[in-house]
């Protein structure tokens with residue numbers, strides 16, 4: 001036992017840290033000692049608090065990954081070390097840990113490669129145990145290690161339209177059916193519609209096209225509605241990949257299904273390929289990092305990159321309530337590099353949404369949507385839909401009693417408005433924390449601007 005692992009030696013340092021929790025060098029030192037001493041739970045806490053303060057510190061990331069590896073939380077260790085390697089591709093010790101994790105999960109070829117990379121960057125790093133393990137297992141297994149599923153080829157691909165997804169449509173709605181949201185619409189025009197319509201112009205100016213747009217925001221504020229309207233706006237086909245389609249993909253044959261989906265979109269071009277609740281497919285959640293899950297995630301990345309076939313004429317959109325759970329790899333250029341906040345509708349937009357919702361309903365002359373909009377700050381599109389449903393139900397009950405249909409009165413709407421609570425508050429409470437504490441490169445500035453914490457940039 002080294003002097004460091006002596007609890008008596010760590011104790012004073014722990015106390016010192018409790019008095020100056022922001023002392024980063026001290027924190028790293030204490031955490032490393034705890035790790036060395038095998039006090040893994042405490043080491044984990046110490047690293048995690050540090051990462052909350054400085055989310056991208058490579059020492060803290062590596063330390064936490066080592067703790068996870070020690071706790072046999074292999075998937076979690078993968079997540080952290082891969083994130084670290086994404087920002088520090090020459091980090092030898094990270095490659096070494098990666099090699100150990102790969103070996104542990106039976107990915108021997110990849111483990112060997114990672115070990116060689118580690119040695120390339122730091123020849124002094126060695127792990128005799130790992131080398132022996134790799135040699136031993138190689139003897140027991142056919143060449144080229146484990147059986148990572150091959151990426152599906154294009155040759156002879158037969159697309160089975162019914163195999164995978166329910167949603168191939170030709171939407172009849174367009175931007176005029178989306179109340180308000182002018183800035184978001186403009187962003188969509190600029191970033192994905194114009195490049196689709198004028199590809200030569202964009203090429204002439206050397207502007208990159210391609211890549212996807214990620215809509216994020218609180219539930220019920222029109223992300224799905226807007227994606228569908230985007231397809232209608234350019235008279236493109238719309239493929240709506242919902243949560244069930246994504247979950248199906250996790251069950252067997254997943255890479256092939258995902259590939260077919262992209263192929264389908266390419267055949268249908270111009271086409272909007274929309275991944276609703278994309279965090280189910282692109283999350284860095286630990287359970288998705290198991291090696292089987294990895295290959296689906298990798299397939300998704302490859303398809304986005306157009307590595308198997310070009311995505312020309314395919315607008316890739318996705319939506320999520322939790323962009324912070326997306327794997328960092330999805331945000332790289334050419335992937336979901338454009339990320340747009342869809343906020344709850346403002347007053348004018350609420351009036352527009354109500355207008356749409358009350359179309360073709362029996363209305364009394366008293367109905368004034370602008371006045372209802374003024375009384376419903378914070379309500380989402382879905383909340384407004386609930387409001388209208390509540391008002392209709394009340395009227396319906398009256399009508400049954402009387403035995404004849406009664407039109408909806410302004411009062412029904414106002415009474416319903418008092419009953420409906422804004423469902424977006426909780427989301428903003430969570431989002432605010434991410435925007436304040438892990439707002440790398442200002443990705444979440446829009447949240448801070450919406451909440452009035454930050455001034456909009458000119």
Ligand SMILES: Nc1ncnc2c1ncn2[C@@H]1O[C@H](COP(=O)(O)OP(=O)(O)OP(=O)(O)O)[C@@H](O)[C@H]1O
Pocket residue numbers: 177178179180181217218219220221222223224225226319320321345349352353356380381382385
């Ligand atoms: N701006 C809007 N104009 C017209 N209708 C809207 C608007 N925003 C939302 N709605 C209506 O509100 C309902 C919810 O919207 P939608 O499903 O698109 O929300 P979402 O942001 O995708 O929510 P979630 O995050 O829960 O998937 C839909 O019925 C939609 O028609």
Ligand SMILES: [Mg+2]
Pocket residue numbers: 223224225276319
């Ligand atoms: Mg949705």
